[in-house]
Amino acid sequence: MFKTEKFTNQTIADQLRKIAAVYEIIDANKFRVSAYRRAADSVEHASSNLKDIWDDGQLNQLSGIGKNIAKHLDEFFKTGHVKHFQKLEKRVSPAVFIFLEVPGIGPKTAYKLSQNLKIRSQKNALKRLQEAGEKGRIRTMIDFGEKSEKEIIASLKRMAKKTKQENRMLLRSADQISRKIINYLKKSPMALAVYPLGSLRRQATTIGDIDIAVKTKQPQQIINYFVKYSEAERVLEKGKAKLARILLKNNCQIDLRTQAPESFGAMLQYFTGSKHHNIHLRELALKKGLSLSEYGIKNIKTGQIKKFAKEEEFYQYLGLKWIPPELRENTGEIKASQNKKLPHLVKEKDIKGDLHLHSNFDIETSHDIGDRSFIAMVKKAEELSYQYLAFTEHNPSQKGHTQKEIITLLKRKKALIDEINCSEKKRQEKRVKKLFKGKLIEKERAIFVFNSLEIDIKPNGQLALPPEAFSYLDFAIAGIHSQFHLSKQAMTIRILKALHHPKVKILAHPMGRLLNRREGYEVDWPKIFSFCQQNNKILEINCSPKRLDLPDYLVREAIENNVKLVINTDTHHQPQMEFMKYGLAVARRGWAEKKDIINTLPLDKIKKILLN
Secondary structure (H helix, E strand, O other): OOOHHHOOHHHHHHHHHHHHHHHHHOOOOHHHHHHHHHHHHHHHOOOOOHHHHHHOOOHHHOOOOOHHHHHHHHHHHHHOOOHHHHHHHOOOOHHHHHHOOOOOOOHHHHHHHHHHHOOOOOOOHHHHHHHHHHOOOOOOOOOOOHHHHHHHHHHHHHHHOOOHHHHOEEHHHHHHHHHHHHHHHHOOOOOOEEEEOHHHHOOOOEEOOEEEEEEOOOHHHHHHHHOOOOOEEEEEEEOHHHEEEEEEOOOOEEEEEEEOHHHHHHHHHHHHOOHHHHHHHHHHHHHOOEEEEOOEEEEOOOOOEEOOOOHHHHHHHOOOOOOOHHHOOOOOHHHHHHOOOOOOEOOHHHOOEEEEEOOOOOOOEOOOOOOOOHHHHHHHHHHOOOOEEEEEEEOEOOOOOOHHHHHHHHHHHHHHHHHHHHHHHHHHHHHHHOEEOOEEOOOOOOOEEEEEEEEEEOOOOOEOOOHHHHHHOOEEEEEOOOOOOOOHHHHHHHHHHHHOOOOEEEEOOOOOOEOOOEOOOOOOHHHHHHHHHHHOOEEEEEOOOOOOEOOHHHHHHHHHOOOOEEEEOOEOOHHHHHHHHHHHHHHHHOOOEHHHEHHHOOHHHHHHHHOO
16 A cells, blocks of 8 residues: 555545456456446545545545445555455556556456466566567467557557656646645735746646745745645745745645735746746847846846836736736737737636536446436536536446437436426526515526437447437537547547537547546547538537646637637536636637637527537
């Protein structure tokens, strides 16, 4: 296992997935395998540290954590290990767990490779596997062949090319850590304002170390307060040049910078970056005889420094309109600011609904199911002031159901959603009659529920659903969930063939990437953009922190090609409905405005897009 003082939700989730893999290898009950995978997902996406939840005695309140798994986690937090897990792990060789890190290798494949190639130890396991493949030994094994051998070798080579960038924190992780520290700092009356800096303030998809700025008149006192943060394991630096640096228990480094109120705007701009944005600004300033620094703007001839309390004043002094942090990547934002043509970026308040949600509707799907009921998620949508949402469970497993069973399941789902919409309509009619001092209570309104599915696109471009089943859907989302390494041409044909179906309105997570784990597949984007624009198809910006797909640069290209986008959370666990902000960050970095995003539209207009 792992040391209790160094655990994270991610390491616990990884451990639960290891146990799920062992159960799958030994052919345990499939529901037990599913239970551990669901628990892993729940832990990974928990909004709080799992140890804190355990300390509060709330482990049983976490969706996906059943009685037995809760008992094992209780043992871990008390003793630092789980005897049952240790016993299970001994049933397979250590190399299996190394092989599972290779994209495309599942539990049973990993086990067969370990057994047949006699690779038991974790030491040099991947190197030995690649050597076996290059010698043609994998293709001779039962259930393997030349194609699978080549795919394994290709995956191993891609893993070997991993860079430092791929080991950076995901945006959500950095956001969670920084918010806790920022909230801690804000409790001090000495902190007049607190902001994240660098790539985190620019809302990049991955973050290195976390930098935080504090506006204060008492820098040393705020530094003393900062280094006492409860999650700090070690103080790396304190007080030099109004800077402090700590290392957290999870090995994340946090840098604190302090600045006086009169110069805070300059410091905020200087350390937000990006590097290339600031270089361009310096070049612009030099033409005006000016020099930029964290303290302000200096007149090179006189040596006089102009201080700025606010960023807006800093940019204005250079003849620019304030540039939102998400745009500061030197991709044309400075020229746009000079010409007063900066985009009016989409905002969280603009979002009217979420069109990619997975419920716990009783269905054996091709992939993971959700953890909450239709009603529970509708109530959450009301809290978010949404007008609509769509339930898009993965299509029923074609291996686990007959065609007749699939139709029966979809009929039942449609009936349930029709019932919800009917109930919501009646509830709204009652509300309309309810007046308060002659005015309607506007915050109370019905949520409309779209009936949809997220359907697998097979390698040949066919959709994994019987043709007659589409009649029971309002619309469909299509996505690729397997065979990611087809050629660029084959992948493009595959996607376009799926998008030809009239019921398919949205392409889910279009690039297919998993941050830090899997690169996106190769696609002819001009062809995809052209088809979408001509056929009114929508590309998704998936808010899942491990996806954030489309990426920002393709968002901008899509907009330039007049392709409409939708920001969806792809929720499998109800708290993920709050992840909309991460997709919004990607949209904003891609220069997206409200008009570019279809789920900024009210219900009557979104119906015209999805139901036609």
